[in-house]
Amino acid sequence: MNFKLKDIGPQLMTVIAVVLVFGFFTYNAQVNMENRGIDFGYGFLSQESSFDVQFSLIEYDGSHSYFRAYLVGLLNTILVSVIGIILATILGVLVGIARLSPNYLINKFAAFYVEFFRNIPLLLQIFFWYFAALRALPLPQDAEAMFGISFLTIKGLFVPAFIWENFNIFFYSIVAAIVAIIVIRTHAKKLQETQGKQTPVLLISIGLIFILPLLSFLIGGVRLSFEVPVLKQLATTSFIYEGGVSLPPELIALALSLSLYTATFIAECVRAGIQGVGKGQKEAAASIGLTQNQVLKLVVMPQALRIIIPPTTNQYLNLTKNSSLAAAIAYPDLVLVFAGTALMQTGKAIEIVSITMFTYLSLSISISLFMNWYNNKIAITEK
Amino acid sequence: MFKYLKQLTSLVAMVAVLFTFTTESMAAKKSKTLKNTQKKGFVRCGVSQGLPGFSNADAAGNWTGVDVDVCRAVAAAVLGDANKVKFTPLSAKERFTALTSGEIDILSRNTTWTLSRDADIGLTFVGVNFYDGQGFMVRKSSGITSTSQFKNGISACTNIGTTTELNMRDFFNSRGISYEPVAFEKADEVVAAYDAGRCDTYTTDKSGLAAQRTKMKNPDEHIVLPETISKEPLGPVVRQGDSVWEDIVRWSLNTMIEAEEYGITSANADSMKTSDNPQIKRLVGAEGEMGAAFGLDNEWNLRIIKQVGNYGESYKRNIADTGILPDRGPNELWTKGGILYVPPSR
Numbered sequence: 191m192n193f194k195l196k197d198i199g200p201q202l203m204t205v206i207a208v209v210l211v212f213g214f215f216t217y218n219a220q221v222n223m224e225n226r227g228i229d230f231g232y233g234f235l236s237q238e239s240s241f242d243v244q245f246s247l248i249e250y251d252g253s254h255s256y257f258r259a260y261l262v263g264l265l266n267t268i269l270v271s272v273i274g275i276i277l278a279t280i281l282g283v284l285v286g287i288a289r290l291s292p293n294y295l296i297n298k299f300a301a302f303y304v305e306f307f308r309n310i311p312l313l314l315q316i317f318f319w320y321f322a323a324l325r326a327l328p329l330p331q332d333a334e335a336m337f338g339i340s341f342l343t344i345k346g347l348f349v350p351a352f353i354w355e356n357f358n359i360f361f362y363s364i365v366a367a368i369v370a371i372i373v374i375r376t377h378a379k380k381l382q383e384t385q386g387k388q389t390p391v392l393l394i395s396i397g398l399i400f401i402l403p404l405l406s407f408l409i410g411g412v413r414l415s416f417e418v419p420v421l422k423q424l425a426t427t428s429f430i431y432e433g434g435v436s437l438p439p440e441l442i443a444l445a446l447s448l449s450l451y452t453a454t455f456i457a458e459c460v461r462a463g464i465q466g467v468g469k470g471q472k473e474a475a476a477s478i479g480l481t482q483n484q485v486l487k488l489v490v491m492p493q494a495l496r497i498i499i500p501p502t503t504n505q506y507l508n509l510t511k512n513s514s515l516a517a518a519i520a521y522p523d524l525v526l527v528f529a530g531t532a533l534m535q536t537g538k539a540i541e542i543v544s545i546t547m548f549t550y551l552s553l554s555i556s557i558s559l560f561m562n563w564y565n566n567k568i569a570i571t572e573k
Numbered sequence: 574m575f576k577y578l579k580q581l582t583s584l585v586a587m588v589a590v591l592f593t594f595t596t597e598s599m600a601a602k603k604s605k606t607l608k609n610t611q612k613k614g615f616v617r618c619g620v621s622q623g624l625p626g627f628s629n630a631d632a633a634g635n636w637t638g639v640d641v642d643v644c645r646a647v648a649a650a651v652l653g654d655a656n657k658v659k660f661t662p663l664s665a666k667e668r669f670t671a672l673t674s675g676e677i678d679i680l681s682r683n684t685t686w687t688l689s690r691d692a693d694i695g696l697t698f699v700g701v702n703f704y705d706g707q708g709f710m711v712r713k714s715s716g717i718t719s720t721s722q723f724k725n726g727i728s729a730c731t732n733i734g735t736t737t738e739l740n741m742r743d744f745f746n747s748r749g750i751s752y753e754p755v756a757f758e759k760a761d762e763v764v765a766a767y768d769a770g771r772c773d774t775y776t777t778d779k780s781g782l783a784a785q786r787t788k789m790k791n792p793d794e795h796i797v798l799p800e801t802i803s804k805e806p807l808g809p810v811v812r813q814g815d816s817v818w819e820d821i822v823r824w825s826l827n828t829m830i831e832a833e834e835y836g837i838t839s840a841n842a843d844s845m846k847t848s849d850n851p852q853i854k855r856l857v858g859a860e861g862e863m864g865a866a867f868g869l870d871n872e873w874n875l876r877i878i879k880q881v882g883n884y885g886e887s888y889k890r891n892i893a894d895t896g897i898l899p900d901r902g903p904n905e906l907w908t909k910g911g912i913l914y915v916p917p918s919r
Contacts, residue, residue, distance in 0.1 A: 225814050228673065228695040241738045242754050252742045324769040344770050345728060422726060426716030428773045430726040439771070440755070517733075520757045520766070526733060530666055530758065534734035537694030539670050 219540065232545075234536045235260070241531050243522045245438050256532050263527035264549060270444050270523065271510040271553075277449035278509060279502075282456025289461050300457070308454035313515055315451055320443035320519040327439070330421060330429040339418050341431055346438045348419040348431040355413035363406035364399075371395045440521035444513065452509045456502055463498035464490065495568050503561035507554050514550075524549060604817035606678050607651060607868060615657045618644035619677035622662040622759065625784040626897040627683050627703070636660045640681040642887040643702055643809045645880070646825040647679060650873040655880035664759060665734035669694055672812055679822055680810040683778065685736045690810075699823035701808040702884075704903040704912060706801035707740045708779040710786065713796050715773065720744075720800045723774075728753040730763050730772035737777050740803040764788055778805050783897045821867050827915040828874045832856055832883035834906055834915075839882040842875055855918055863918060874918065884913070 223230060235257040242252050247265045250258055288300035307315070327344040328334070335341060341348045354360065371394075378389035406412045419434035467490050475489040516523040517530055524546060533542045610616055620628035620640055628638040636658075645655040661677050672680045673695045683705075684690075686698040709729075711717045723745075731737050733756040745752045755772055757763045764785050767775040775782065782797045789795060809826060811819050832838075835853050837845050846859040854860035858872035867873070881887065885906075893899045905911025 223695070229693075240742060242742050242752075244754050244756070252739075252746075321765060321769065324766060324771055329770055422724075424715075424724045424727055424773060425711075425722060427712065427714045428717075428727075430728070432726060438755075517758045518762065520730075520755050520762070522756070526756070526758070530733045531738060531756065534666055534669075535689075535739070537669060537690070539673075 223540075228537070230540065231538075232541055234538055234541070237536075239532065239535070241535065243527055244520070245441065245522055256536065259532055260524070260528045260545070263522060263524035266521070266527070267510075267513055267516075267523040267525075268553070270441060270448065270513050270516065270521065273445045274448040274452065274509050274513065275506050277445065278452040278456055278505070281449060281453035282502075282505075283460050285453060285457035286460025286464070289457060290464060304454045304457050307450050312447065312451050312512055313518060315447045316444060316515055316519055319447045319450075320440065323439055323443050329427075330431055331427075339416065341419060343431070344439065345430060346436045347442060348434050348436045350416040350418045351434045353415045353417055356411050359410040360403060360406045360412045363402045363410065367398045367402040370398050370402075374398075438521070440516070440519050443519060444516050444521045448509055448512060451512075452505050455505045455508075459498050459501045459505065460494075462501075463494035463496075466497045467493045492568065496565070496570070499561060499565045499568070503558060503565075506557050506561065510553055510557060511550060604815055604821075604868065606812070606815045606818040607821065610651055610678060614652065615659045616644055616648040616652065616679065617661065617677045618647075618658050619661050619663045619668055619671050619680040619682055620644070621682045622664060622761075624683060624760070624781060625787055626780065626892040626895055627784065628660070628662075628681070630660075630662075638891050639702060639887050640683060640807075640809075642829070642881050642891070643681045643822070643826055644679055646829055646877040647822055649876040649880040650825050650869060651821060653876060655876075665732055666758060669696060669810075672696065672810060675812070678811065678818070683781065683807045684810055685778075685805045686808055687736060695813045696810050697813050697819050698808050698810050699819055700826045700915070701806040702826055703780060703807040705778040705780045705805040705807050707737055707776060707803040707805060708782055708801055709798045710767075710775045710782045710795050711773065711798060713794050717774075718796075718798070720798055720802070723748070723750055723752075725751045726753070727774060728755055728772045730755045730757070730767040730775045731777055732756065732760055732763055733758055735777070736803070736805065741776055744802045760785065778807070780807075780892075780898060787895075787897065817867060821869070824867075824874075824918065825877055828856065828877050828918060829881065829884040829887065830906075830913055830915045831918055832874075832878045833885040834908065837878055837883060838886060839879055842878040846875075852917065852919065861919070 220230070236255050238253060239256045239259045240252045241259070243250060243259065243262050245266065246262045247269060248258075248261060250262045285300045285303060288296050289304070291297045291300070324344055327342060330341070330343045330345055333341040333343040339350050374389075374394055375391055378391045381387045381389060407414075417433045419431035419436070422430055422432045424430055471489055471493065472485055475485045480488065513523055514525040517526040520526070529542055529546045533539060536542070618641075620636060620638075623629050624638070626638055628636060628640040630636050641658075641660070644658045644660070648657045649655040661671065663671050663677075663680075663682060668680055668682055668684065669690070671677050680696075681702075683703070684698075685705075686701065690696055691698050709720060717723070727750065729741060729752055731741060731754065738754065738756060741752075741754065755766065757766065760777075760781075763775065763777075766772060768789055775785075777785075779797060779801065786792045786795055786797070809822055811822055832842075835850070835856060837853060837856060842857055845853050845857045848854055848857075848859075851860055855863055856874055857878065858864070858870075858875040862871060864871045864873045882890070888901060888904065893901070901911060903912045905913060907914040
């Protein structure tokens with residue numbers, strides 16, 4: 191008895207203390223809200239929101255519910271995070287490798303980029319890119335067409351919209367190509383393991399992913415046409431493009447600043463990862479006759495990735511959380527739409543802030559879980 | 574086992590202390606806010622982050638404006654000195670939480686009185702110190718002179734967390750115009766984005782448009798359209814649940830407006846004590862017991878008029894003389910064709 195209590199005593203007391211502190215705050219909030227006539231509840235989520243949002247991935251206007259407004263904000267947050275993560279990863283890897291380049295100019299330029307962008311507060315960078323872009327970009331009527339069909343203006347980037355006929359056939363052809371590639375890869379791996387034969391998997395894969403969709407155009411009846419944005423006059427000096435797809439400048443500025451900022455940290459992770467692989471490994475690989483590319487692909491990268499992935503996961507999480515700075519430049523993310531406008535219109539501060547916190551937590555944990563899974567997948571498997 | 578008794582005791586003691594604080598804070602005293610304010614020695618007042626004419630800080634950190642004057646009036650009434658105010662600049666989004674959580678005791682920040690705000694979120698509006706309405710600003714060069722010229726695809730810059738977003742939707746929907754709302758968290762960014770050409774129009778309360786216009790790179794290039802699309806009665810707000818404090822703020826504002834009605838100004842307030850008109854005498858504390866019900870002395874209203882001035886003086890000093898809105902419009906006394914009408918102090 192005594193022995194057991196000694197083991198669990200401190201833990202038990204910690205649990206009780208945590209529960210009591212939380213209980214105290216909950217109780218206090220309840221009493222205060224009751225005194226001030228504030229109701230607590232999540233019923234407002236089904237009420238009509240009656241405010242519009244600038245940019246939405248799903249159909250939404252003020253006649254939809256607050257829950258729908260929440261989804262709009264969440265999807266916009268996910269959108270800018272995904273774009274940011276992809277761009278930051280590409281740029282980060284390039285810059286990370288560039289920092290190891292023996293070429294003096296490339297090396298120093300990459301180092302300058304990293305030091306410059308990671309040492310300026312992100313919010314300032316967001317303001318800079320947004321307002322600098324606003325000042326530098328032309329008004330819609332002055333914009334030069336890019337490739338004759340796209341327009342980058344102060345009111346956003348206007349690009350042609352795709353108009354598909356028989357889109358489902360095209361979609362199936364891509365699915366079929368992907369399935370075929372997976373089958374071929376598995377087969378090729380088996381061939382190599384059992385008979386030592388090498389198959390040009392990459393070439394076959396590229397061929398498949400192009401040829402099958404192409405066939406869907408030629409014999410499947412798939413048609414693709416473009417709707418090009420057209421300039422429309424609103425008043426003497428005010429214009430807008432109609433038709434096509436428009437990307438608001440807020441999204442562009444935010445994605446740009448988030449990826450430029452985060453890429454600096456990813457670049458450092460990549461550099462650390464590559465430098466962390468012992469020189470002897472490369473020399474040993476070269477001595478058994480592997481080519482430069484094979485050394486990188488088969489020896490250096492698999493080991494470097496193990497060093498790169500965990501800190502890079504942190505950067506992905508940071509980027510996602512930093513996207514909440516969007517509120518400053520009117521990009522309608524979760525914080526602006528839900529923890530901003532919706533909170534103000536309903537006054538449900540505790541409910542909305544708790545939902546928002548829980549949402550960011552879930553997003554972060556999802557990214558974490560995925561990256562941990564990937565990390566485990568590439569970890570050394572002892573045979 | 575007894576080894577942990579000491580830790581356990583201290584834990585219990587800690588929790589007990591926490592709960593004592595709660596029960597203490599729950600004990601309803603008669604105007605806790607007044608008591609706390611007098612104890613602290615200053616009025617805690619929430620204002621805007623900078624709206625000329627309403628609440629704006631100069632380079633030295635001195636706040637001026639008609640919203641600021643309401644808080645100064647309360648300070649003069651309850652503390653005897655109009656300068657004993659601590660101003661907290663708040664964004665539209667933060668303002669109600671700051672008030673309900675007890676960070677401030679008066680919110681005087683061009684806030685529109687609506688049913689849902691009054692009834693839902695633990696707030697009480699005490700009156701109206703400015704009758705406003707939402708309008709639109711456009712560039713002169715656009716050739717737009719009326720909202721009827723608005724076309725599909727127009728982009729409108731505004732603030733989040735205000736009635737503006739809702740009115741804007743009602744307005745464009747009822748006219749069947751599709752629009753792009755670009756909503757920022759802070760007014761400065763709205764102005765910067767509109768000024769840069771991001772939006773075709775900037776919409777908020779007309780007083781706000783007039784005030785922000787003075788901040789533009791070239792104010793003459795912009796005009797405020799004549800149409801008003803909503804009613805925006807702006808006024809001070811207090812927390813629900815302290816009716817004495819609520820009354821003090823309400824009657825501080827009423828005193829300023831009624832003083833103008835009876836021609837009492839900061840300059841002549843003292844001499845009005847010997848007036849023949851009993852209503853004037855009541856307003857300067859020379860007749861009746863007008864402060865007793867609030868727990869204040871009898872000259873609380875005299876101090877407001879002497880130190881802050883009447884409503885007309887405040888309007889002239891902050892809004893008319895600064896060139897924001899020289900014409901008082903509806904904010905004129907009811908006796909002079911406006912709609913300012915307050916219950917009598919008696």
